[in-house]
Amino acid sequence: MPTAETHSVVYVSNADSREISVLLLDSTGVLTPVGSAPVDGTVMPLAISPDRRFLYAGLRSEPFSVKTFAIDPATGRLTGLATTALPDNMAYLATDRAGRSLFSASYSGDKIAVNPISWNGTVGPQPDEVIATAPHAHSIVADPSNHHVFVAVLGGDHILQYRFDAASGRLKPNRPAAVGTELGAGPRHIVFHPNGYVAFATNELDGTLSSYLFDPATGTLTPVSSISVLPEGFSGSPWTSDVHVTPDGRYVYVSERTSDTIAGFRVDGMPGALELLGHTPTESQPRGFAIDPHGRFLVAAGQKSNAITSYAIDHATGALTARHRVPVGRNPNWVEIIDLPAA
16 A cells, blocks of 8 residues: 555646646645656657656657656656657557667558667667568557567557567567458557456547457466446447556556547456446546556546546445546556655
8 A cells, every 4th residue: 555655646637728737636636736858749659767757748640759758766657768760650659568669559651660778778779670560550568578569550450469579679470460450440559457367448439448368388368257347328339548557457447539438347356357337427538547556546637628627436346436636738648657766
């Protein structure tokens, strides 16, 4: 559990106002703005280095690039270090588990890339890999061992499976090279359960959440189940977006943009099994959200409301209770939360 002095910092990318909001999150869920960091472009995906020293911000307007920021360990404020060109308009960023490689996925460019990260946190300009995919690569993540990488490809209705050489930054297709989803599901974002043996993926187009068993020995996923994230009485076209798991592995949450809700699920006893808890109304068009490192709070951003709300997570039930709402920049779309060192 966090100490009394521990506090968290929240980062929110605001695409249209071209800035990253920086806010403190206290032990009661109150959000306090402490500043913002301007960027020279449409900022969307964010990624934090494993050591919490650097933040990477993807710029989706030309010239397509990533900006590296140093994180002040005392305040959480951001200082720009360098801007590096990326091979395309990247919708998703993540580092490998060691913080030595930056992964990126291009929805509009149908490709993924791996760039080296140097000792000072900056991203190298020459990619180690650029790989073409089926249409609309939407996310790319490493497994907990850092030996395997997975790519959700919305237009291909599959998740690509790679072996990853962390020393060289190279990817090699696994066997099999992909695991399929339902036709028209549109896989979007992938997260691993803290136990390292289960993964979850949102499906943007059919409004579902799929679970998979992960075999660390082979680096492959096996489908287990799929469950709707749509609230009762839903009408319209599903537009499922983000997914996160609480650090204790008990609950999974998914944001759905058409209904402006966050669906909550309990992770059942059988590996990968999910039980629906309910739906919480949230900010308008909730593209991104995050859970604090201790699983106490969830913070969701609304692309249309230009605001974020913190929710307390009930440890016993998984229920979300709104705590504090604050305005941020225009078109907030991505949220990251980290702990700052104790004062």
